[in-house]
Amino acid sequence: MLDLIIRGGQVVTPMGVGEWDVAVQGEKIVAVAAPGTLPDEGARVIDASGTIVVPGGIEPHAHISAPIMGHGDLKTAPPAEVSRAALFGGTTTLLDFAIQYPGIDIPQAIQERTTEWQGNSYADYAHHLMLLGAIPPEIFGSIHEAVEDGHPTIKIFTTNIRPPATTGEPRMVGTGHLHDLMVEIQKMNAMLLVHSEDDDMVQHMYQKLAREERTEWYNMHLVHSAESEDVSFRRVLRVAEWTGAPVYFVHVSATQGLQNILEARSNGRPVYGETLHNYCCFGAENYKEENGMKYHTYPSLKSEDDRQSLWNGIVNNGLSTMATDEYCTSWETKIAGRTVSDVTGGHNGAEARMGVTYSEGVSRRGMSLQRFVDVTSANAAKIMGLYPRKGVLAPGSDADITLIDTNFKRKLTINDFHISDYSIWEGFEADGWPVTTLLRGNVVVEGGEFKAVAGSGKFIPRKIDPAVTNRPVA
Numbered sequence: 001m002l003d004l005i006i007r008g009g010q011v012v013t014p015m016g017v018g019e020w021d022v023a024v025q026g027e028k029i030v031a032v033a034a035p036g037t038l039p040d041e042g043a044r045v046i047d048a049s050g051t052i053v054v055p056g057g058i059e060p061h062a063h064i065s066a067p068i069m070g071h072g073d074l075k076t077a078p079p080a081e082v083s084r085a086a087l088f089g090g091t092t093t094l095l096d097f098a099i100q101y102p103g104i105d106i107p108q109a110i111q112e113r114t115t116e117w118q119g120n121s122y123a124d125y126a127h128h129l130m131l132l133g134a135i136p137p138e139i140f141g142s143i144h145e146a147v148e149d150g151h152p153t154i155k156i157f158t159t160n161i162r163p164p165a166t167t168g169e170p171r172m173v174g175t176g177h178l179h180d181l182m183v184e185i186q187k188m189n190a191m192l193l194v195h196s197e198d199d200d201m202v203q204h205m206y207q208k209l210a211r212e213e214r215t216e217w218y219n220m221h222l223v224h225s226a227e228s229e230d231v232s233f234r235r236v237l238r239v240a241e242w243t244g245a246p247v248y249f250v251h252v253s254a255t256q257g258l259q260n261i262l263e264a265r266s267n268g269r270p271v272y273g274e275t276l277h278n279y280c281c282f283g284a285e286n287y288k289e290e291n292g293m294k295y296h297t298y299p300s301l302k303s304e305d306d307r308q309s310l311w312n313g314i315v316n317n318g319l320s321t322m323a324t325d326e327y328c329t330s331w332e333t334k335i336a337g338r339t340v341s342d343v344t345g346g347h348n349g350a351e352a353r354m355g356v357t358y359s360e361g362v363s364r365r366g367m368s369l370q371r372f373v374d375v376t377s378a379n380a381a382k383i384m385g386l387y388p389r390k391g392v393l394a395p396g397s398d399a400d401i402t403l404i405d406t407n408f409k410r411k412l413t414i415n416d417f418h419i420s421d422y423s424i425w426e427g428f429e430a431d432g433w434p435v436t437t438l439l440r441g442n443v444v445v446e447g448g449e450f451k452a453v454a455g456s457g458k459f460i461p462r463k464i465d466p467a468v469t470n471r472p473v474a
């Protein structure tokens with residue numbers, strides 16, 4: 001007997017889009033079938049007419065319960081808050097970071113995240129590893145085990161991001177360490193996530209702006225510039241070519257970054273790019289608004305041309321995922337920093353991700369529904385090793401399902417959000433928005449109500465298909 005049937009919506013699958021019935025039994029999808037062909041006796045039937053039925057979203061880049069740079073012991077919003085908001089926004093799986101700080105090893109870093117998340121999340125979750133600075137040999141030696149244990153994604157930075165006085169732990173992984181890390185990663189089915197900016201150029205600009213007394217936050221794009229992204233992407237790609245390692249560039253922000261990715265992919269290299277919904281919708285000009293640092297995420301917002309390029313990469317080709325770099329703070333914390341050296345990056349992002357991408361991508365730019373699913377769910381699932389358990393509406397997959405109401409057309413207010421005390425998406429003209437969310441067969445959001453059980457989110461171990469680390473397949 002079936003537990004639940006979703007009927008009457010436009011269902012998006014890899015085989016096409018159609019008005020099909022989706023059948024759920026327990027935590028799994030068991031059938032996607034022609035309308036009325038499934039036995040519905042005893043099953044709950046959800047009327048999905050007027051909606052698009054898609055796989056639950058996957059947020060590949062979130063900082064949850066993470067120390068806020070420059071704010072002492074303060075942390076970003078915890079799993080319970082972020083996962084609740086994410087489910088409201090149709091995102092059912094969150095990936096954050098297990099940080100290997102100096103003095104602890106990788107298992108300790110993972111244990112710290114487990115303590116933070118286990119029993120505290122409404123959504124499913126997993127953790128990327130994050131390595132900082134000069135990676136010690138014993139850490140190199142233990143990456144393999146972590147990958148085998150279901151953590152096949154490793155993030156590094158090629159910059160310290162901030163000036164030495166405010167950076168906290170040194171983050172930058174030098175090119176030599178990057179090379180050796182890539183050699184290790186190439187031997188496993190693992191993915192290297194890179195925050196790629198040229199640290200020399202970044203630090204030079206901090207000093208130059210300080211000398212010229214131009215340190216207002218709205219000059220951030222001069223520090224974290226398109227040139228720096230271009231130079232650094234090229235260096236990372238050269239090392240990847242020497243070592244054969246796959247690369248996933250986080251938060252691509254400029255035309256040049258996208259072009260480098262397109263070029264590498266056209267040569268068959270396993271290179272992937274992510275951008276952020278705020279980079280697609282706002283530009284450096286928005287920094288000039290009163291409290292315009294509210295739009296900021298590192299590296300930085302760029303020009304109008306860059307913004308259009310990023311949409312092009314998402315709607316057509318070149319960028320694989322729409323992420324948010326979720327880094328949720330209060331308004332007070334968000335606007336406390338007023339200079340290029342101390343502004344706080346990030347947002348309450350995960351909740352708006354699916355709706356913004358649908359409204360701007362599908363409704364306004366004609367993006368296909370299958371491409372929408374690719375950039376909000378399927379590609380992240382493939383690249384991060386969750387596919388086909390997540391990221392697809394198909395028999396055997398987890399019944400993580402989101403219904404997007406195509407008749408939802410209005411300006412968003414703060415009441416549309418379920419986390420923090422501000423949103424940069426207040427005033428956004430929604431044209432299609434997630435209204436119903438299922439996580440592993442359970443209806444968790446419906447009719448504006450939150451129905452998830454506390455702590456019901458599960459850790460999901462991951463394994464990347466070798467096709468993903470050999471060729472650009474997502």
Ligand SMILES: [Zn+2]
Pocket residue numbers: 061063325
């Ligand atoms: Zn980030």
